[in-house]
Amino acid sequence: MELRNKKALITGAGKGIGKAIAIALAKEGVHLGIIARSSADLETLQEELTTAYGVDVFIATADIAIQTEVDEAVTALSSRLGSIDILINNAGTAQFGTLIDMEPAHWERIIQTNLMGTYYMTRAVLPALLSQSSGSIINIASTAGERGFATGSAYCASKFAVLGMTEALMQEVRKSNIRVTALTPSTVNTELAVNTGLKIGDEDRMMQPEDVAELVLVTLKLPDRVFIKTAGIWTTNPQ
Numbered sequence: 210m211e212l213r214n215k216k217a218l219i220t221g222a223g224k225g226i227g228k229a230i231a232i233a234l235a236k237e238g239v240h241l242g243i244i245a246r247s248s249a250d251l252e253t254l255q256e257e258l259t260t261a262y263g264v265d266v267f268i269a270t271a272d273i274a275i276q277t278e279v280d281e282a283v284t285a286l287s288s289r290l291g292s293i294d295i296l297i298n299n300a301g302t303a304q305f306g307t308l309i310d311m312e313p314a315h316w317e318r319i320i321q322t323n324l325m326g327t328y329y330m331t332r333a334v335l336p337a338l339l340s341q342s343s344g345s346i347i348n349i350a351s352t353a354g355e356r357g358f359a360t361g362s363a364y365c366a367s368k369f370a371v372l373g374m375t376e377a378l379m380q381e382v383r384k385s386n387i388r389v390t391a392l393t394p395s396t397v398n399t400e401l402a403v404n405t406g407l408k409i410g411d412e413d414r415m416m417q418p419e420d421v422a423e424l425v426l427v428t429l430k431l432p433d434r435v436f437i438k439t440a441g442i443w444t445t446n447p448q
């Protein structure tokens with residue numbers, strides 16, 4: 210599928226995987242609406258992408274864990290961009306600790322961001338996709354959504370739930386020509402990985418955010434009639 214002049218919303222585009230996806234899509238000529246809580250990273254990226262690739266890039270600050278903020282951001286970005294073709298649900302948070310040790314507020318925050326944020330964004334964008342009978346939604350899940358590990362109860366629960374929601378929604382909308390995909394990367398070299406102590410193994414051989422962006426492009430470029438349901442992204446880096 211030709212991506213030039215398509216319009217995409219990307220959450221968590223200020224850094225890490227979301228930023229790499231924004232750059233990859235801008236290079237393909239996709240106009241962007243980019244979302245994060247802080248504006249500084251988004252403004253820098255907006256400047257970089259409009260200058261380098263001549264695409265339209267609009268910014269909205271929102272905490273995806275708060276439905277009213279999501280709705281306002283989607284309304285504002287849609288009014289600037291016009292009809293949305295692609296939604297990348299990427300923003301997410303991680304914190305690890307045993308189930309007993311983690312504060313309930315922190316546990317809830319992970320669910321509220323990773324699961325409810327993905328749901329709020331999808332619910333806000335989906336009516337437009339349905340009315341045009343086309344579009345792609347890509348949810349950045351994780352290998353933590355496929356297998357649990359000690360200290361990952363909140364993060365794993367959130368990502369297992371994202372995978373369940375993705376598959377159910379996929380079944381609801383595929384006959385309306387809307388493609389819903391979950392990508393499940395293992396550890397990627399980002400601030401999230403470093404800050405949570407996930408970064409292990411040989412740094413040169415770690416998966417990079419650009420690698421995940423590459424698979425997003427592959428997914429979006431498939432002919433309209435097919436889509437990737439779930440794709441694991443692993444590394445040859447021995448960990």
Ligand SMILES: NC(=O)c1ccc[n+]([C@@H]2O[C@H](COP(=O)([O-])OP(=O)(O)OC[C@H]3O[C@@H](n4cnc5c(N)ncnc54)[C@H](OP(=O)(O)O)[C@@H]3O)[C@@H](O)[C@H]2O)c1
Pocket residue numbers: 220221222223224225226227244245246247248250271272273274299300301302303322326349350351352393394395396397398399400401402407
């Ligand atoms: N890194 C890994 O090893 C790895 C592996 C598998 C899956 N993933 C998933 O990939 C996604 C991106 O992770 P990353 O490693 O790129 O993270 P990152 O480097 O920490 O970047 C996260 C981005 O999301 C934004 N964000 C965080 N919470 C938000 C919220 N509540 N509302 C709006 N924006 C928010 C951040 O900006 P602000 O702070 O300004 O809001 C930032 O732009 C996450 O869903 C993560 O679970 C990561």
